[in-house]
Amino acid sequence: MPRVELLARLPRLTEDDVLAVPVGSGGTLPTWLTSPAPGTAPPVPAGLLAGALQDTGNTGRPGKVTDLPVPGRSPRSVVAAGLGDGTLPHLRGYVATAVRRAQTLAEHGATRLVLPLDGAAAPAGADEVRAAVEAALLAGYRFRQTSRPHPPRLATVTVVATDADDPAVVAAARAGEVTGSAVAWARDLVNTPPNTEDPAWLAAQAVERLSGLPHVTVTVLGPEELAAGGFGGVLAVGGGSASPPRVVVAAYEPPGAGPGRPVLVGKGITFDTGGLQIKRGPGMREMKTDMAGGAAVLAAVDAAARLELPVAVTAVVPAAENAVSGSSYRPSDVVRHVGGRTTEVRNTDAEGRMVLADGLAHARLHLGATALVDVATLTGAMRTALGARTAGLYATTDGLAGALSTAALHAGERVWRMPLAEEYADLLDSDVADANNAPGNPGGTTAALFLRPFAGDLPWAHLDIAGPARAGSDDAEVVKGGTGFGVRTLLRWLEAGAPLDPPPTVTD
Numbered sequence: 001m002p003r004v005e006l007l008a009r010l011p012r013l014t015e016d017d018v019l020a021v022p023v024g025s026g027g028t029l030p031t032w033l034t035s036p037a038p039g040t041a042p043p044v045p046a047g048l049l050a051g052a053l054q055d056t057g058n059t060g061r062p063g064k065v066t067d068l069p070v071p072g073r074s075p076r077s078v079v080a081a082g083l084g085d086g087t088l089p090h091l092r093g094y095v096a097t098a099v100r101r102a103q104t105l106a107e108h109g110a111t112r113l114v115l116p117l118d119g120a121a122a123p124a125g126a127d128e129v130r131a132a133v134e135a136a137l138l139a140g141y142r143f144r145q146t147s148r149p150h151p152p153r154l155a156t157v158t159v160v161a162t163d164a165d166d167p168a169v170v171a172a173a174r175a176g177e178v179t180g181s182a183v184a185w186a187r188d189l190v191n192t193p194p195n196t197e198d199p200a201w202l203a204a205q206a207v208e209r210l211s212g213l214p215h216v217t218v219t220v221l222g223p224e225e226l227a228a229g230g231f232g233g234v235l236a237v238g239g240g241s242a243s244p245p246r247v248v249v250a251a252y253e254p255p256g257a258g259p260g261r262p263v264l265v266g267k268g269i270t271f272d273t274g275g276l277q278i279k280r281g282p283g284m285r286e287m288k289t290d291m292a293g294g295a296a297v298l299a300a301v302d303a304a305a306r307l308e309l310p311v312a313v314t315a316v317v318p319a320a321e322n323a324v325s326g327s328s329y330r331p332s333d334v335v336r337h338v339g340g341r342t343t344e345v346r347n348t349d350a351e352g353r354m355v356l357a358d359g360l361a362h363a364r365l366h367l368g369a370t371a372l373v374d375v376a377t378l379t380g381a382m383r384t385a386l387g388a389r390t391a392g393l394y395a396t397t398d399g400l401a402g403a404l405s406t407a408a409l410h411a412g413e414r415v416w417r418m419p420l421a422e423e424y425a426d427l428l429d430s431d432v433a434d435a436n437n438a439p440g441n442p443g444g445t446t447a448a449l450f451l452r453p454f455a456g457d458l459p460w461a462h463l464d465i466a467g468p469a470r471a472g473s474d475d476a477e478v479v480k481g482g483t484g485f486g487v488r489t490l491l492r493w494l495e496a497g498a499p500l501d502p503p504p505t506v507t508d
Contacts (some may be wrong), residue, residue, distance in 0.1 A: 001138075001181075002136065002137070002153065002154040002155060002156055002157045003155060003156050003157070004156070004158075004159060004177060005156060005158050006129065006133075006158075006161065006169070006173045007158055007159070007160050008160070008162060009162075010032070010043065010160055011114065011158060011160075013074040013114065015074050015076050016109065016110060016111045017076060017111075017113075017114055018075055018076055018079055018105050018110045019075040019077075019079070020079050020080075020094075020098035020113060020115045021033060021049065021080040021116070022081065022094055022116065023059075023060040023064075023066075023080050023081065023082050023083055024060045024083050024084070025061075025085055026059055026060060027054070027058065027059045027060055029046055030118060032118065043075060044068065044078050048068070049080060052068045058082065059082075061082045061084060062082045062083070062084040062089075062090045062094065062097075063082060064097075065080065065081045065097050065098070066079075075114070077105055077110070079098050079105075079113075081097040082097070089476075091132060091135075092134075092476050093476045095115060095131075095132045095135035095136050095139065096136075096138075096477045097476075098115060099115075099135070099140050099157065100139055100474065103140065103153060106151075106152045106153055106154050107152050109152075110154070111154065112155060112157070113157045113158070114160060115158060115159050115160060117132055117159060118160070118161060118162050123163050124161040124163070126168045126169050126172035127172070127410075129159065129161050129172045130175055130179075131176070131412065132159055132176070133180060134176045134180045134183075135477040136180075137157075137176070137181070138183055138184065138478075139476070139477045139479070140154060140157070141184050141187060141479050143187065143188060143482075159173070174307075175307060178306045178307050179303055179487070179488055182300070182303035183487045185209065185299050186292075186296055186299035186484035186487050187295075187483065187484045189202065189205060189291070189299075190288070190289050190291065190292045190295050190469070190481070190483075190484070191481050191482045194288040197270050197291070198241075198270050198321055199238065199243055199244065199245050199246040199268070199270055199319035199320055200244070200246060201270075202248070202291065203246040203248050206220075206248045206250055206317070207220065209298075209302060210250050210305070213252075213302070214254075215253050215255070215305065216251065216252050216301070217250075217251050217253075218248065218249070218251075220246055220247070220248055220249075221246060221247040221249070222246060225247075226245065229338060229362065230336065230339070231245075231338055232336040232337050232338075233318075233335055233356075233358040234247060234320055234354075234358050236333065236335045236345070237320045237329065239328060239329055240325045240327050240329065241320070241321035241322070241325070242323075242325075243321050243323075245321075246320075247317065247318050247319065248268070248294075248298070248317040249314065249315070249367070250301050250315045250317075251301075251314040251315075251367075252304055252305045254310060254311075257312040258310070258312075260311065260312070260371065260498055261312050261313070261314065261367070261368050261369055261370045262313050262369065262372070262498040263315075263316060263364075263367055263369035263372055263373075264297035264301070264314070264373050264374070264375065264490060265297065265315075265318075265372065265374040266297035266298065266316070266375045266376065267290070267291065267293040267294055267317075267318070267355060267356055267374075267376035267378065268291045268293070268294030268317040268318055268319035269290040269291055269319075269321070269322055269351060270291050270319060270320070271288055271321050271323070272321075272322045272351065273323055274322065274348065275328050275329065275348030276329075276331070277347055277349050278349075279349060286470055289469060289470045289481075290352070290377050291319065292375075292465060292470070292482060292483075293374070293377060293463075293465060293469075293486065294317035294318075294319060295482070295484070296465070296485065296486035296490065297315040297486075297490065299484065299487045300486075300487050300490035300491050301314070301315045303487065303491045304494050307491075309494055311497055311498050313494055313498065314369070316362060318356065318359045319355075320351075320355055322349075329345060331346055331347065332345065333345040334432055334433045335354065337354075337357045337361055337454070338358045338361035339361040339364075339365055339454070341435075341454065342433040342434045343357070343430075343435055344430040344431075344436040345436075346437055346438040350438045350447075353437060356376055356378075356454075357450075357451060360374060360451060360454035360460075361454045364455060364456050369458060370458065371400065371458060371498065372455045373461045373462075373493075374451065375490070376462075376463070376464060376466075377465055377469045378462075379444045380443070380466060381443030381444045382418075382443075382444040383466045385442075386416055387467055388468060389468050389475075390416050390468060391408075391414070391415045391416070391463050391464060391485065391486070392464040393416065393417045393462070393463055393464075394418050394419075394420050394444075394445075394448040394461065394464070395417070395420075395459075395461040396455070396459060396460045396461075397459045397500065399499075399500045399501035400461050400501075401417050401461060402502030403496070403499045403501055403502045404461055404493055405417065405502070407490075407492035407496065408489040411488035413485060413488055413489045414468070418464075420448055420449060421442075421445055424439070424442065424449060425449055427446055428446065428449060428450055435453075447464070448464070463486060465485050465486055468483060469485050469486075471483050
């Protein structure tokens, strides 16, 4: 990822620079270009750029871009990108479009993108700067493991905002950098090939990144500790693999934190074959990303610690590889979870809920949780229902659902609340256990109903990120592959103090 710097005015441009120009709705150009300060010359004639916009049909629609080379002068090139109406989603699109276009120019010698945020309206404030920094870092992310040298990348993105010297704006830029770094780490974990990424590797990555942070402790439970702790779901799912399961517990406990102790539980299936009820080839191809929920909760704790948030939070990641062997768990097995609740296995490919059940119960019974949020690539039904960009949100309280929805709105991640419809609870009935793990359709809802008892009476929310956890192509700051979805939503919730109610609505 490029380095990001924040300036209050345009720097002196060189032939190694690419200048971005925000184009508002209707092709509106920013005032710093059309009406420069007395005694200063614009970096490119406004009339020349306006003509190029007209020639390319660029009316400021988000995602639209016009490249204007500037031969014989600085900067090397001008990239005019659509800013639309200047909303935060449109701003993120403008930044991501400019970064991607500038990256192609980096292969021809460009090293810096100068990225002004102030358009024709009000100057960019803290929210805009944070969104821009996050988008710049995330749009510039790439994961590669090739024998060929990596193509040249931008070294620096210079974000220009009039109020850059405002302490609130400086703090927002810092938060954006930390957030971008945390999401990129989650993407790295998700994108790592499964011949490297097994439960032990995932646990080691968490220890390496988190254990050196102030007020963070990382505990890894191996097979013996899992057996002693009653983690029957984790042991069953991981029993067919030559790579034994782990449970990672990462706790951030700053001095002076309030009495609340939210626990984030993330599904950590490092590869999912489906078990004995094996997936077909196309369905298995992307299953290295089945630990995206675990990556998200670890990254949220990482960012909370680096921002020194005054809230204690713990991440629990039950990590296992759902493989096929003579020791694989079977349909008709009865599994006993942490706390004693039992599950009849009817489908070995419904493994995520088996490990999440242990994680939720362990958090409730042994970690002093006051609220629980789990994150998982849990059901294909949720991707069918909501598509590839929106997560399903289930919650036992309206307040927690509202607080997380508000956090997601600020983070730029889309969630949609789904009903915990009680009329489907009977589908979980089993003749031999407390519940069965494959109650059928509606799959997203019955999966959530399966998990609910493990949260007990605590406020609990479940984010099914099966759609947005992975992307088939670039879109704004989302890149092809693992997206790191959920990190920003969880972090915004923690920054607000992990509330169990949304902020009050302010009316005139």
